[in-house]
Amino acid sequence: MSGARKPVEPTEGGTARQTVTIHYAGFNRAWAAWVGDRLERRGVRVVHLRWESPAEVPLVDLLRDLRLAEGRILIIVSEWYFQLGPRTHEEWNEALREVVAPDPSRFAAVSVTTATVPSAAAVLAPVDLTNMGAEEAERRLLDRLDLSSAPLVPTASQERRGPRFPASMPDVWGAVPRRNTRFTGREPLFNEAYSTLQRADPGAGVVTFHGMSGVGKTQLAAEYAHRFGSEYDVVWWVNAEKRVTYRRQLAELAPKLGLQTGQEYGERLRAVRDALRRGDPYSRWLLVLDGADEPDQIWDLVPTGPGHVIITSRNPEWGEHNSRLLEVPVYARDESVAFIRRRAPRLSEPDADQLADALEDLPLLLDQTAGWLNDSDLSVREYIALLEGGIDSDVVKVSADFPLAFQTAWSILLNKLRETVPASVDLLRLCTFFAPGFIPVRLLKEMPADELPEQLAGLLNDPLLWNKAVNQLRTYSVVRLESHEASVDESVSGGESLYLHRMVHQIVHKDMPDSDRREFVDVVRSALAAADPRRPTDPDLWPGYAEIVPHLKYADVLKSTDRQVQRLVFNCLRYMYFSGEYRAGIKLGERALESWRALLGETHPRIWELIYHYTNLLRAVGDYARTEALSRTAVDYLREERGPHDLEHLRAAAGLAGDLRGLGRYEEALELSQWVLAAYRELLGDQDSRTLNAQNNLAVSLRLLGRYEETLEVERQTMEARRQLLRPRHPWALSSEIAYAVDLRLLGRYAEAESIQRKNVRENRIVMGRDNPQTLRAEHNLAVCRYRLGDRDRTRDHADEREEPGPLLSSVLERGERVLGETHPLTLIFATSQSCYAREHGDIDQARELSEAVVARYEVMLAAGHPFIAGARANQALILRNVGEREHSHALIEQALSEMTEAVGKDHPWTLGCALNASALRNLVGDVERAADLTKDTAARAIESLGRTHPLTLSARIAHAADLRALRDRRQAEKVEQEALSDFDATLGNRHPHTVSARARTRPHWDFEPQIT
Structure with a gap:
């Protein structure tokens, strides 16, 4: 055709080599990469050109400029390609007829969507690549460009593994939020993140999306996972707001990777981190850590290896932990306008600009406000007048993170929700008594109907009303539905979670009638108490406690006088003690002691039980002077009020003996330990776990006094009794094994000690997890046993250099400093x-x-x-x-x-x-x-x-x-x-x-x- 540029150019050898310019929306980058790779393998020179569509430039002019590109122009057709701008179908039809129709040989297209596109796109003659395998898609692509007979040409690209076919999911895909089909802009951030990760050396591919609440960090990470997911074998999303939740969710990756482990999540976590580090069975992996606002809590658990890590956080301190910080700002104005017009098509460009200005370009607020404005008769001018005038006279800035207009905007939205589906407001308010982020709504739905107030019974027990409320909240982007087994209508089943943004959480929680507050908080407290696994010493049940603990603060459980709720607090404190979450446990214990003394009185029975759990945690971190004062107060009061042989008094006295040991007063501790053990034996017999605990404490006192032969015998009896009474792999039985091996070593019986400790280390790693304090104790004793035993006489059933004394001691110290702190x-x-x-x-x-x-x-x-x-x-x-x-x-x-x-x-x-x-x-x-x-x-x-x-x-x-x-x-x-x-x-x-x-x-x-x- 006259005027058309020939789609060939000379190569250095003088032969013709075809050039194809791939034109694509950023949303379809994975398709462009795959298409380009397929063409390069046929000797085609490929130029990638991402589609930019500034709203102020006429579409016809943009398409004319496109004709200046080299060679043939291959367009990746999708709804995203035509929505950029945003542009109407009418504008597109007019531009395609004017620019493409006169010169069709310059253009070709492949379609990667089943959505409706402008009718004039037919001039591009797009070949459909959806709903088929990679081989058929490649055949159609080559046929459309008349390259079916072109032979494979040896190129550098064929020496590497090419991009995965975009229509095929990664082998492992877990917990990634649904793709937001209204996602807008952020192309520079995507480009920088992508290039940073691709250029990173193994072990250094970590990027942190950093910014204030509501700017869309999570949405950005989710879009990255969807946009580039086809380039990975594994894409795994983890809620990283709390260390315990992060550990549990990362451990859930183990079976997906085909790793042979036990059920304990500590063992699974270790196996996952090791597999990711080695890149076996998958080297191309992407891990997203969402909401990681406390780097000091989880930085040590960020996997290294050949894969990539994306972190979302409000905390810039990630820059100090081997991560590239990429700040996520509020939308640029053109992004705000484009987003609003896509979210609310009825609004004009000037309207969208005014709204963006009023809401300070904050993506979360734009999303929620534009959604309901589109369904409302209210004009943007009227809405802005409401914002400026306020719904009430108490319009305040909720926090430094929130725009000034946020509370007022939320009051307007809540009124809208209340008018349409009142139950949605009840659900929303109910959710604010859980921690922000993922709300385990299944805990609510598992409650018996007769325990629910009338206002909520219908909502929680009527599936139709429940789904109607959820869908209403989702429509206005108030919550996000997180489900990995969603039904067609995306209703919330018992096992699913709602995601509530912290900004929404805070403002809704603040704006609530006192009557609802009292009623709703009791429901959530009861739900949490009902979910109590009841056995905090059992590592198999620790994931259940890890799920509950983050919500205790928001359910204000310390204000409850319900015995079941208070029992939950005790069990959570005990779980934190045994799992090594000492710092979090001490914070909870401090708050509980202050609250319950005011609520129950200084001498209420539950105060003494609380002091027992609290002092255990304080003692674990070496705060002996503080624990001694608390324990002595408890001992004196309980002995006076209940007598010396009261079980609560005996427990407090055992704690006091521990404090005396910590203070170096070993003779006093021994005397008290002996008395406590004799009292327990008299009251409970030899085979009660409390008696055995007292017997264990006696051994500790004897060991500190250097009476090693006596210690060994007492510890042997305790170990054997615990194995019989509990089970061989019970944490206390394993702890006794460590103590017994220490005694053997202190007596110079190094070979016996090493043999027992070697087996014990394996079992602690399986049961307790690699970084649990008890496992660290076990590994430390194994290293010292091997050091004392000497290389010449020591035999092992493996040759792992990491298990040698030097590397093992270094590893234990590094993990101890990281997990427990340098002064523990x-x-x-x-x-x-x-x-x-x-x-x-x-x-x-x-x-x-x-x-x-x-x-x-x-x-x-x-x-x-x-x-x-x-x-x-x-x-x-x-x-x-x-x-x-x-x-x-x-x-x-x-x-x-x-x-x-x-x-x-x-x-x-x-x-x-x-x-x-x-x-x-x-x-x-x-x-x-x-x-x-x-x-x-x-x-x-x-x-x-x-x-x-x-x-x-x-x-x-x-x-x-x-x-x-x-x-x-x-x-x-x-x-x-x-x-x-x-x-x-x-x-x-x-x-x-x-x-x-x-x-x-x-x-x-x-x-x-x-x-x-």
């Missing part, structure tokens, strides 16, 4: 072990840094004279010795020895260990006689308290031989040394590192290890 008692134990290991394996800088931090933290957290401070100083002295600071080291170890002797007595293993180290420093500074006196006394005391063959005793004997040799008493030195070496061979074996070091006459030392209190 367990973290300080882990840091102490890592410091000692680093000192012996050449990383003296790390050893010193960790050791100084431990000393400083103990000095702040514990009272002067606490044995942990003395022990930490003893470890620090060894490091100072190794770096050549002899005098400083000598002074510090003498101070530690004096303080430890004062704290726990001369015969305690910790004191004997300090003495062993002090003798070495005395020898080093030339005080040989005092060194020999000390080692002689230390060896004698160690034989008396620990036995001749305990590793610490053997070390003291070897040290004494060295000091005798320094005094030139060679005959006695030889005698002492040979006897000790013979016992080393018999006890640890001739290849054990301690034995080898003793034979090489390397001066032995002792490492202080804080114990669980």
Whole structure:
């Protein structure tokens, strides 16, 4: 045809090579990528041109400009292509007739929609690619461009895996919100996010959409998932507002990936993170973390690997956690106008501009307001007058996030809802007593009808009224329906959730009559109480508690006097204690104690039960001074009011013993622990779980006093009884196994300890999850067992380098700091072990840094004279010795020895260990006689308290031989040394590192290890 440009151009070799310009709406980018890849494989040169349709430029002019593109123009036909602008079908028909019809050979098209398009689009002769497989779609594409006979041409693109066929879903697709067919604009953000992720190195593909409430961060992430989902094998959406919810929903990916795990979500979570990191079975994955407003809660759980992560958050601190921040602003005015006109076709462009200005271009508010304005007779001018005048005189800014007009706009919308479907307002108000975000409406619908107030009984039990209310809210974008098994009419079944934006949540909750508030909150409280799994110590039921906990605050459960609701609070506190959610539990406990003292009185029975759960959480983070005061108040009151053998009093007394242990008052704790155990045995017998708990606490007191043989026997009895009474994999039974293995190790029975601990670690990882505090304790003890056992004598059933002492200690410390915090008692134990290991394996800088931090933290957290401070100083002295600071080291170890002797007595293993180290420093500074006196006394005391063959005793004997040799008493030195070496061979074996070091006459030392209190 005359005037048409030939769709060919010369290549470097002189042969003709066809060029095709693909013209597409951003919404259809995946189709453009797939079409381009298919054409390039046939030797076609492809140019991608995204469709821009500024409303101020006539459509005819835009199409004329399109003719300037190279080669043949292939249009991806969809409703999105024709809606940009937005443009009417009439405008399109006129432009197509004027520009395309005279020159049809320049244009071709493929259709990827079944929606109605302008009738004049027929001039493009689009070939349909919907409802078919990739092979047929490719055949039709090539046929439309007369490339059916073109052979495959070897290109660089064929060496890589091409884009997935857009009509095929990823192999795994989970929880992604429905695609918003009214989505508008944001193309620069999409382009930047896409290019950032595509260019990122493995492990660094993380982008955060950051901005204030209501700007559409979630919608942007959802559109990204739909638009680019075909490029991934896995697309998984996670609600990341709370750590517990995030962990649970990420763990649900395990069966979708085909991972063989147990049912416990801790094990599933570990398997998922490992699979994503390795890219096996899928390397092309996209994970969306929605509503992650608290980076410090979940940053450590963000997967790394070859895939990509998108985060939505109001918090810019994600920029500090290996994420590229992309700020999501309010709409640009042209985006606002285009969106409003698509949402409300009856509004003119000037009307849309005025409305956007009045609502400050906030997408959420534009969506809701335009939706009902389209159905209303109210003009934009009248609506804006309402906004400016106010529905009432109390128009205030709800928060810094909200536009000034938001409350008034919501008052108008609520009036509209109230007039049309009153039940929708009841449902909306009911939802605000749950946390914003995902509302588990199934909890409401599972309640018995006779427990519901009349106003709500019809709504919750009449499916037609329920669906009518839900659909009304959805029509005006007040809620979003989240369902993965939606029926054709998208009704809400019992298992589905509604999503309520936090802005909507706050304003609706504020604007509610007191009568509704009282009635509705009781319904939600009852629903939450009814959902209580009732067994907070069972890890299998923790997902149920993880779902409930975020809603406690919004249901204001602490204001309820209902016993079932208060029992739910107790169970949630207990769940938080056992699952390691200490910080959240302490916050809930603080609020509960304040509220219930005012509500129930200072001495109500439930106050003492609350103090028990609250002090458990405080004790877990080492706040012993605070817990001791609370526990003593409870003990004194309950003993006076109920007598010493009351079960509540006994429980409080057991807690007080724990506080005394934490404060370093071990003899007092032992005395109290013995009395509590005897009382429980008298009241409940030997086989009650409370008796066994008291028996476990007695063992802890004995261990802290260095009475390891007694501890071992008590712990063995407890372990066996718990296995029989509960079950072998019950958390308490597994905890007893850890304690038993620790006792074996402290007695020098390293091989036995390692064997038991190795099995126990596997089971804790399965039952409790990899990052649970109990699992960390188990892994720590395994690492120390293997360190003490030595490589030469240790056999393993695997060769995983991560399970070696060094890497395992490092991993435990890293996770302890991340999960528990740097000052948590367990973290300080882990840091102490890592410091000692680093000192012996050449990383003296790390050893010193960790050791100084431990000393400083103990000095702040514990009272002067606490044995942990003395022990930490003893470890620090060894490091100072190794770096050549002899005098400083000598002074510090003498101070530690004096303080430890004062704290726990001369015969305690910790004191004997300090003495062993002090003798070495005395020898080093030339005080040989005092060194020999000390080692002689230390060896004698160690034989008396620990036995001749305990590793610490053997070390003291070897040290004494060295000091005798320094005094030139060679005959006695030889005698002492040979006897000790013979016992080393018999006890640890001739290849054990301690034995080898003793034979090489390397001066032995002792490492202080804080114990669980």
